Amino acid sequence: MEKTYDPRAIEQTVYQEWETHGWFAASGEGDPYCIMLPPPNVTGTLHMGHAFQDTLMDTLIRYHRMCGDNTLWQGGTDHAGIATQMVVERQLAREGQSRHDLGRDAFLDKVWQWREHSGHQIQQQMRRLGTSIDWSRERFTMDDGLSEAVAEVFVQLFDEGLIYRGKRLVNWDPVLHTAVSDLEVLSEEEQGKLWHMRYPLADGSGHLVVATTRPETMLGDTAVAVNPDDERYRHLVGKEVELPLTGRRIPVIADDYVDPEFGSGCVKITPAHDFNDYAVGTRHDLPMINIFTIDAKINDEAPEAYRGLDRFEARERVIQDLDAQGLMERIDDHKLMVPRGDRSGAVIEPFLTDQWYVKAGPLAEPAIRAVEEGRIRFVPENWNKTYFEWMRNIEDWCISRQIWWGHRIPAWYDDAGTIYVARSENEVREKYNLDAQVNLTRDPDVLDTWFSSALWPFSTLGWPEKTPELKTFYPTSVLVTGFDIIFFWVARMIMMGLKFMDDVPFKEVYVTGLIRDAEGQKMSKSKGNVLDPIDLIDGITLDDLLAKRTQGLMQPQMEKRIAKATKKQFPDGIPAFGTDALRFTLAALASSGRDIKFDLGRIEGYRNFCNKLWNAARYVLMNTEGQDTGVNGGEVEFSLADRWITSRLQVTITEVHRHLAEYRFDLAARALYEFTWHDYCDWYLELCKPVLTGEDSSEAARRGTRQTLVQVLETLLRLMHPIMPFITEAIWRQVAPLAGREGATIMHQPYPQVDESARDAQADKEIEWMKNFILGMRRIRAEMDISPGKPLPVLLHNWQPEDQTRFQSSRAFIEFLGKPESVQWLHGEEPPESAMALVGEMHLLIPLAGLIDKEAEIARLEKEVAKVQKNLTQCRGRLENPSFVDRAPAEVVEKERTRVAEMGASLRELEGQLEKIRRL
Known part of the structure; x- marks a missing residue:
């Protein structure tokens, strides 16, 4: 063996050998054990969350493989519709082109080319982490087999009435021009305004005051709602108000949604641009007026003065016009949660559009029973509650996206707008008995990426074909995943697995916590506290680390703050720790379901x-x-x-x-x-x-x-x-x-x-006795500052016959490690002034006379006592200061209390030693 451990000399060579020999493949013998890798985005790079979960999965896979199980770790990547399309569109933009210049087919060719040349980075990084995935079986959500599975599921669900097309409210990204899922919306608190506006009653008897953070949406209001039990407004229910700036009248309605204690107790209802208002509008059969175009400009449904304005330009115009008419009651500063698209950064707009939906209720019922009956077990079990709460209140799932990269929806329309669904156009004509004269146009939308990943546990094993792998490994053994995608992925896999395989997709779900930084903060690029697992493995200089952490930040103040924090934490950069050290750290931190610092x-x-x-x-x-x-x-x-x-x-x-x-x-x-x-x-x-x-x-x-x-x-x-x-x-x-x-x-x-x-219980007891004997001698040496190599006379007091027996059986070890000069068994005589350690009930004594320089040791201990007393007084002073205790973070206060306790114990020990030396 090399004298010095160097992971760089081992890891990549060993991994290449493992993969070349095909040692990650299932053995074909033993009980089946299978884990499905949550497919990372094809655009992705390895982050600490991946490293954490991959380490845990690989630990389980290697463990079961060695236990003799027929073990498969099925890997693959997700096509990441929006993210991948954006990557390729940016490349085109640098060349002065857009996807529309190329056309759909040529653009998709470009995407496939990008995937072939650049879309494999995360798999290479996973290899660096040591993951023993069977790479020969790697799947991609857009490969032929999985695409076939997607089409099959869509057609079957449509034919059963579980997929439909309808006009409903969605999260709309006005930059990407597509609906997005809740997971792709990041809501953060921002400083804004709360505008209080007067809506005149149509009979001239006064006005109602409503408040909003988005004044421009009032152009699409279709009602004002009050609580039915609110005495202030009960007499107004059924009357109308004049909607300012529009020339329209809208009703006053009563609905329990309204909190009479909040604001004025009156709420403007804009069903086409607010999810809560949409629910109210549906209950009261209100008109739904969409006032925005796909890029969030005012459309022709609004008064002419506002048409074509960007929503934020329209906001300023509406505010000015209301104020000019004396209809602006007041404006308050207001902090609010602003939803932004995680890819575009644009403010997301609730938007009423035609989309494809999965009717989730019928699919959710058996999925709920599967967990209730214990066929699927969440670990930790407290995630059952989260799962049930969401599933029992589940809403239909919007599965269409207005982009080009993805599984195109297998639906066609004739000139009258009739919908036909089948796996291909030829099958449409055969299935619906349409002759060649009927003109058919395919739906331009693609499916939500989560739709194909919901089929992952069985589509990757060959479904809809009845493959040997499907028969052997479905249902899989355990899913390792984060809590944040229980709704988006875990629940949907359960629903789809039960529907199409008539069995659960996995028997257990191990839910991990989040990886946070050392201060407990969530890792994010904007905070500059993200750690790259590969940097921890290989090491990185401070300059390169700073460049990575501030990459893409335009704000000088933020770059300055991140640079300062980085230099303080990593003054010399990050050394190379190697993969094994990183993996062991992640495993050692993986307590049950808790977030990790x-x-x-x-x-x-x-x-x-x-x-x-x-x-x-x-x-x-x-x-x-x-x-x-x-x-x-x-x-x-x-x-x-x-x-x-x-x-x-x-x-x-x-x-x-x-x-x-x-x-x-x-x-x-x-x-x-x-x-x-x-x-x-x-x-x-x-x-x-x-x-x-x-x-x-x-x-x-x-x-x-x-x-x-x-x-x-x-x-x-x-x-x-x-x-x-x-x-x-x-x-x-x-x-x-x-x-x-x-x-x-x-x-x-x-x-x-x-x-x-x-x-060997006897050996355990005898070695434990021997260890206490040697540790007792070592502790006395340390306390009394006696050289480790100096032989010591040992006196044994209060001993039992079994102590003598144990001493004889371990004498060679004691003499080699403890280096006693002599060992004397006392028979009741009073021992001289000694340092003592306990070995069970026996007293191990080291006479101090002649072993130490009494005056020098007293001086040393007095100096140490004074130092501890000074620090203890300072810490106690902080804890006695109400300002510190009340204002400092709880963990800081608790740390200070722990220091006081530890210093108090040290002080008592030092004073005891000092008193013992003085008595010599």
Whole structure:
């Protein structure tokens, strides 16, 4: 092995070998286990959320593969209709062209060319993360097989009356000229205004005051609503008001939607431009007047004075005109949530258009029962409530988009506007008995990207064909996903799976939290706190990191703020941590469903953990290569330490199996870390030295320790492999032959199983006693500032016969690690002034006389006491200041209280030591 652990020298070479040999493919043997990769956008790049979820999925896949299951990780990418079209349109714009210049077919050819040459970045990045996806089965939502599945589902649902075309309100992006889903709308708080406007009563008896954040929409008002129980307005219900600037009269209606406590208690109703108003308008059969064009300009439904104006220009004109007529009551500053398209950045407009819809109610009912009956289990279970709440109030799903890239809707129209749905135009004519004389025009819209991804669990396995893969792997085992797409994807996959496969698409849904920065803030480009997983793996200089974080920002102040924060956090850039350290960090942070604060301190610690494992393996190899490890026969004798570490390994194997079964990746990682770092490296590698180097050790004992060294390490590598695949593969290939194992790769080795016969409770107790003995001596050395190499006289008081027995059985270890000068068992006599440590009930005493420079030690301790007292006084002062406690963030206050408690404990310990020295 190389002297220094260097992940860059291992990872890409090892991964290429894995993929070249086809080792990620399902074995065809064992129980089926399948995970569907949530398909990332073809335009996407790997972000921390991907890295987190991919690490967890790969851990499960590698674990089940090693457990002997017939394991498939089905991967692929989503065509990302809007995002991909925008990428190609920007390229065309740089060449002075638009998609309309090319025409639909030529433009789609350009998109396919882009996908072929540039649309594979995220797959390459996923390889860097070590994901063991079966790349030979990779699918794309626009490939022929999945396109066939999409058409089949659409036609079947239409024929059953579950897909229809209708005029309803949608989120409309006036820049992209298409409907968008709620997930593609980002609502953030912005400073705005609240305009209070007077609507005169038609009978001249006064006026009503309504308030709005969008005055221009009043041109499309069709009613004013009040609460039916509001005594102020009950007598006005049924009357009319003059709608200013329009010459129209609109009714006053009563509806429970209106909150009488909010504002004036009167609400303007614009059904074609507000989702709540749309519901009110539907209940009261109000006219729905759309006043906008597709690019959010005022159309011919509005008075002539406003036609052709942009909506925000129209807003200013309306405000001016109302004010001129004395109809503007007042204007208030007002913070409001403004919805913007995540791709265009434009303010989204509720817009009344003709769209295609899935009738969701009938599909939701069996999907609700599937979770109620336990056929699908959410982990953590609290996400059941979120799922039920949405599903029981589900609305029809708008599935059409007014773009060109995507699955074109399989619908045709004749000249009279009659709709015909089939898989092709020829099938339309045959299905509806239309002759060649009937002119047919295909619907120009495409399907929402989420429509094709809703079919992902069965379309990727070959449906509608009855393939062997579909029979074997459907339903899949678990879906790993974020909570933010439970509605958009998870629920829809459940509905579609039950509808077309008559079974659930997966048995469990493991819902992850969000990755946040070290301060708990959501990662976003505008905050400049986004971390790139590849930068964490490879490292990045400060200059390059700053360039990435401020890329595309036009605001100098924002760039300055991001640059300042970045330099403070990463003064030297980000070092190369390697993939295994990143993966182990993500697994260790993956507590059940909680959001994760990602701190580089953690990944640095796990990079050190990789170093620790590497150095331990080098030590094992140096002591076993070319030596007899007893795997081919010969007498072996196992020491107390050998039996103990083998027993501890069984405990760890049990814990890891249990935690992975419960999706507690954090607890599995902790168990592996504790065993590797503390039990194996810190203790066992030291405890084996007296046997390997001792003159009194027999060859059988040395052989037993060598065998234990390599077999425990080899087993540990297999145990750790699902989380840290690269380093375990590299070390295993050198250790395996010494442990008597054969094979080309660790990933096809059996996952460790518990050997109950190797549990040794007696060895556990004796080693624990011995560890307390040695730790007691070490603690006294540290407290009294005694050199680690100085032999110490040890007095033992309050002991029992079993303590003497345990001492004799572990004497060689104690003398090697503790370095006692002598050991005296006291029989009731009063010991001299000593430092004491407890070993069970026994007192381990180190006489202090002659061991330390009394005056120097007193001076040292007094100086330390004064330092702690000063810091403690300052911290207590802050906590006694009401201004600090009330204004500082709760976590800061709690941190300060923890410091006070810790310093108080340290002070008491120092004062105790000082008093003990003074008594000498």
